[in-house]
Amino acid sequence: MRGPGRWAVVLALAVLAVVMLFPFAIVAINAVKSPAEYSSQGPLSLPDGLYWQGIVDFWNRVEFGTKLWNSFVISASVSVLAVVLSVLNAYALGIGRVKGRLSILVVFLVANTLPQESLAYPLYYLAKAAGLYDTRLSVIIVMTAIQAAFGTYLLSAVLGRFPKEILEAAAIDGAGRLRSLVRIVVPISRPTLSVLLIFFFIWTWNEFFLPLILLVSNDTQTVPVALGVLQGERYMDATMSSASALLGVVPAIAFFLIFQRTLTRGVTVGAVK
Amino acid sequence: MRKRTRGYWLYLVPSLLLFLAVIVVPFLMNVGVSFTRWSGVGTPRWIGLDNYTRLLGDERFWESFQHNVGLIVAMAVVPTALGLVLAAALFDYVGRRFGPRTASAMRAAYYLPQVLPVAIAGVVWGWMLHPSYGAVNQILGLELDWLGDPDLALATVMAVMVWFQLGYPVVIFMAGLQRTDPSYREAAEIDGASWWRTFWHVTIPQIRPEIFVVLLTCTIAALKVFGPIFVLTRGGPGNATMVPSYFSYLNFFQKSNVGYGSAIATVLALVIVVVTFLFLRVQEREP
Numbered sequence: 001m002r003g004p005g006r007w008a009v010v011l012a013l014a015v016l017a018v019v020m021l022f023p024f025a026i027v028a029i030n031a032v033k034s035p036a037e038y039s040s041q042g043p044l045s046l047p048d049g050l051y052w053q054g055i056v057d058f059w060n061r062v063e064f065g066t067k068l069w070n071s072f073v074i075s076a077s078v079s080v081l082a083v084v085l086s087v088l089n090a091y092a093l094g095i096g097r098v099k100g101r102l103s104i105l106v107v108f109l110v111a112n113t114l115p116q117e118s119l120a121y122p123l124y125y126l127a128k129a130a131g132l133y134d135t136r137l138s139v140i141i142v143m144t145a146i147q148a149a150f151g152t153y154l155l156s157a158v159l160g161r162f163p164k165e166i167l168e169a170a171a172i173d174g175a176g177r178l179r180s181l182v183r184i185v186v187p188i189s190r191p192t193l194s195v196l197l198i199f200f201f202i203w204t205w206n207e208f209f210l211p212l213i214l215l216v217s218n219d220t221q222t223v224p225v226a227l228g229v230l231q232g233e234r235y236m237d238a239t240m241s242s243a244s245a246l247l248g249v250v251p252a253i254a255f256f257l258i259f260q261r262t263l264t265r266g267v268t269v270g271a272v273k
Numbered sequence: 274m275r276k277r278t279r280g281y282w283l284y285l286v287p288s289l290l291l292f293l294a295v296i297v298v299p300f301l302m303n304v305g306v307s308f309t310r311w312s313g314v315g316t317p318r319w320i321g322l323d324n325y326t327r328l329l330g331d332e333r334f335w336e337s338f339q340h341n342v343g344l345i346v347a348m349a350v351v352p353t354a355l356g357l358v359l360a361a362a363l364f365d366y367v368g369r370r371f372g373p374r375t376a377s378a379m380r381a382a383y384y385l386p387q388v389l390p391v392a393i394a395g396v397v398w399g400w401m402l403h404p405s406y407g408a409v410n411q412i413l414g415l416e417l418d419w420l421g422d423p424d425l426a427l428a429t430v431m432a433v434m435v436w437f438q439l440g441y442p443v444v445i446f447m448a449g450l451q452r453t454d455p456s457y458r459e460a461a462e463i464d465g466a467s468w469w470r471t472f473w474h475v476t477i478p479q480i481r482p483e484i485f486v487v488l489l490t491c492t493i494a495a496l497k498v499f500g501p502i503f504v505l506t507r508g509g510p511g512n513a514t515m516v517p518s519y520f521s522y523l524n525f526f527q528k529s530n531v532g533y534g535s536a537i538a539t540v541l542a543l544v545i546v547v548v549t550f551l552f553l554r555v556q557e558r559e560p
Contacts, residue, residue, distance in 0.1 A: 006370065009362060009366055009367075009368060010366075010371065012362065013359070013362060013367060013379055014379070016359075016383070017379050017382035017383065020339065020383050020386060020436065020440075021385065023386075023397050023398070023401060023436075024385065026382070026399055026408050027400075030408075036407070036504065039406075042406075042411050043401075043406065043407070043408040043411055044408060044411055045410065069391040085288045085291070086284070089284065089285055092281040092284040093282050094381050096284070098282055098285070104285070107292075110294045110364075110546065111292065113493060113497070113545055113546065113549050114296070114471040114542050114545070114546075115497045115518060115541050115542050115545055116497070116537065116541040117301050117479065117497075117499070117518045117521045117522065117537075117538040117542075118300055118523075118538040118539060119300055119303065119543065120301060120522070120525065120538070121302075121313075121525045121531055121534065121535060121538075122299035122303050122306070123295070124525075125302075125313075126294075126298075126299065139486075141291070141294075141295060141312075142295050143296075145288075145291045145292055145295035145296055145447075146295075149292070152288070177280060181284075185360050202388075205390065206389075206390035206391065208390065208391060208392040208500040208503070209518075210498050210499065212503070213526070223390070223393075224390040224391075224392040224393055224500075225392070226397060227393060227396050228392035228503065228504045231392075231395060231396045231399045232503055237406075238400070241396070241399070241400035241403070242400055243392070243475075244396055244400075245396045245397045245400055248389070248390065248392075248393035248397075249393060252389045252390060253388065255388065256388040270552070
């Protein structure tokens with residue numbers, strides 16, 4: 001394809017890219033617009049100046065700092081705990097090759113595919129019975145199990161290809177199993193583990209259904225739950241809505257930018273091995 | 274040797290206990306409750322298969338699964354088809370003639386919605402689609418109630434989900450193309466095959482494994498979809514966007530029909546397990 005055809009393809013792809021990015025742009029320009037300007041100019045005009053009051057008001061009203069902290073505490077705890085559990089499981093399944101490992105892997109995989117709806121009410125009920133309802137700990141426990149199910153499945157395959165000679169050499173040198181795991185397996189698999197850690201963090205941050213059910217009060221809710229519930233109730237005006245959207249979007253894009261390099265590096269390292 | 278493998282079991286113990294408490298026991302409880310009438314307080318009353326027979330005659334239940342089919346189209350079929358074309362065009366065409374940087378910038382643009390929590394995507398679109406102050410009506414010069422009109426609501430939610438989902442197949446397929454040997458595609462081109470023919474007969478077969486993974490994961494995601502429905506429409510107007518997950522949530526937490534909700538959730542789990550199994554069977558049979 002040459003001449004006009006070549007440009008037509010690129011133009012179509014570029015137009016699509018603009019369409020995909022348009023919602024982000026329109027959220028950003030309207031979040032810094034005053035309500036008066038919004039009602040007179042509408043959502044499409046560029047703002048005259050930067051009006052931060054809408055965002056500040058919304059931030060204070062939903063106690064956004066608390067929500068950010070809740071999301072962070074939950075996501076960070078889950079990602080660390082789930083990686084630890086995944087490593088322990090994968091060590092037993094991938095390197096230890098314990099009996100019945102295939103059926104155990106299938107159980108982990110099924111656990112990962114089950115809809116959360118089929119666990120939701122009993123989890124809600126049990127959390128209440130255990131006095132954990134409406135605590136961040138309840139979400140941490142539940143999400144750790146769910147993420148570890150996936151992590152075990154993935155990591156078992158990776159550790160299944162772990163060079164046995166290294167471990168045998170360590171065993172001859174007198175290293176115990178736990179020592180081999182901590183001193184050899186974990187350091188060598190670190191690129192994969194850090195990718196897993198980041199995925200768990202982002203997935204947990206983005207989680208909506210179970211946190212919605214387990215967290216009801218202002219002090220415990222996460223960012224997506226608090227903003228999602230507010231939007232669902234539809235009593236927000238235009239500028240509040242766009243402030244809400246912006247505050248929800250910014251952390252997600254920040255993670256994307258921060259983690260992008262680690263993710264690609266981790267993936268390529270994994271591929272070279 | 275026996276003694277050597279036995280010790281590894283210890284490493285599984287923490288997860289097995291956690292799994293028992295968080296996944297196995299709750300799932301069995303859910304199945305158990307689905308055979309009872311229960312409001313969430315007091316003692317559940319055993320009613321056998323009554324909830325399931327009621328489901329079969331419940332129009333809302335059937336409608337909710339029909340809407341799921343629509344969402345599978347929006348979240349799995351359309352993004353996969355479109356993603357294939359986009360990935361191939363970016364990889365073969367933009368990447369080669371305009372440099373890999375242009376290609377990866379475009380890929381990032383398509384992928385950006387995927388980094389959002391799906392509930393936040395709902396917040397963004399709920400605002401853009403607002404009938405009186407939303408940007409969409411302003412741009413198109415329309416006054417449609419996108420999410421409030423029963424004839425439009427499902428199509429609108431579907432469009433939002435295409436926007437949300439598209440980046441995932443593009444990224445996976447481009448990675449797949451990187452893995453494959455480009456000489457086949459180049460050979461086909463030299464032999465005078467058109468771009469479309471090369472795409473259909475060479476490119477698609479080359480990344481078949483990726484296509485399977487994307488179709489499977491997106492179909493499961495579509496069957497489970499909850500967040501966007503909760504945020505955008507709450508299943509309404511009427512039942513226009515009701516899906517099984519939201520239908521069960523409604524019975525659990527708003528109508529206090531916990532037994533009925535559990536039956537819906539159990540059926541949904543069964544559907545998902547069967548779909549997964551079928552996909553894997555088909556994949557195994559592929560050469």
